Amino acid sequence: MAVRKQAEEERAQLLVREQAARAEAELANRTKDEFLATLSHELRTPLSAILGWSHLLRTNNLGEVDLARGLETIERNARVQSQLIDDLLDVSRIISGKIAIEPRAVDLATVIEAAIDSVRPAFEAKEIQFETDLESRDCGVLGDANRLQQIFWNLFSNAVKFTPQSGKVRVQVREQDFRVTVSVIDSGVGITPEFLPYIFDRFSQADGSTTRIHGGLGLGLAIVRHLVGLHHGRVDV
Numbered sequence: 545m546a547v548r549k550q551a552e553e554e555r556a557q558l559l560v561r562e563q564a565a566r567a568e569a570e571l572a573n574r575t576k577d578e579f580l581a582t583l584s585h586e587l588r589t590p591l592s593a594i595l596g597w598s599h600l601l602r603t604n605n606l607g608e609v610d611l612a613r614g615l616e617t618i619e620r621n622a623r624v625q626s627q628l629i630d631d632l633l634d635v636s637r638i639i640s641g642k643i644a645i646e647p648r649a650v651d652l653a654t655v656i657e658a659a660i661d662s663v664r665p666a667f668e669a670k671e672i673q674f675e676t677d678l679e680s681r682d683c684g685v686l687g688d689a690n691r692l693q694q695i696f697w698n699l700f701s702n703a704v705k706f707t708p709q710s711g712k713v714r715v716q717v718r719e720q721d722f723r724v725t726v727s728v729i730d731s732g733v734g735i736t737p738e739f740l741p742y743i744f745d746r747f748s749q750a751d752g753s754t755t756r757i758h759g760g761l762g763l764g765l766a767i768v769r770h771l772v773g774l775h776h777g778r779v780d781v
Contacts (some may be wrong), residue, residue, distance in 0.1 A: 578669045586628055590621035631763040638770050645688035646776045652683040652724060656715065659696035667713065677716040685724055691771050698763070698764040699728045706732035735781065743781055744769040 550752045554638035597614040600606065660674065667674050682735065686693075701715045711731040735743060744765050772779045 562572065562691050579582070587625060588625040593621045594618050594625075623678070630741040631767060634767050635763055638767070642768070643774070645691050645771070647686050647688055647775075650685050650687050650689045650692060652685050652687075652717065652726075653678050655689055655692045656696055656726070659700055660715070661694050662693075663700045663704055666701065667707075668708070670704065671710045672704060672707055673710075673712045675712065675714045683717060683719055683724060687775050695768050695771050696726070698768045702764055703728050703732065706730065708732065740781060744779070 594617075597618050601611070601614050634643060656676070656678070660676070664674075697747045700713070702717070707713055714727075714729045715733075716727040716729065718727075769779050
């Protein structure tokens with residue numbers, strides 16, 4: 545009887561493990577399908593704008609205003625596609641462990657201002673008040689200037705994306721005990737408590753549907769976390 549009972553318990557445990565593995569595989573498949581649907585949508589949307597305006601520019605005698613608008617739209621959407629591809633490549637390097645930094649002495653204020661200049665067209669288009677509070681203009685750190693700028697570009701872009709028209713974004717830098725803290729504060733919609741634990745996960749978005757208001761693949765903050773980690777730093781919300 546003892547042997548039979550042990551065999552039944554082992555079968556029950558095996559069944560539980562099998563069910564858990566099946567559920568995990570099904571979740572992975574759903575996540576993959578959702579990501580592919582999102583990727584297709586995110587790549588197709590700017591491509592449609594590029595093709596549409598290219599056709600208009602080729603087949604119509606447009607005035608100067610419409611011509612400038614068309615060229616600006618093509619350039620903006622091409623940049624969107626380029627950023628999506630760059631994010632995918634960076635995530636691929638992160639997964640394979642091939643992404644690295646080249647630390648040197650860097651003026652952090654200069655890096656932050658360069659990142660702000662990169663997102664300036666986006667926040668000016670939404671009439672967002674972008675404030676900086678740099679406690680010290682002379683804030684030197686050891687880091688990779690290009691990767692640091694990528695970190696701040698992602699953070700600032702994310703803040704601008706989720707901040708409403710005529711909202712406010714504030715960047716604050718504080719230095720204490722040989723460590724620098726950079727805070728990005730915005731007047732956006734905020735994050736629900738149940739989503740907070742996953743905000744830095746790859747392909748993670750509070751609204752993952754293709755009909756959501758805000759675009760993107762949900763890669764930016766995951767890249768931020770990894771790059772900050774390579775600099776022996778910490779990022780949190």
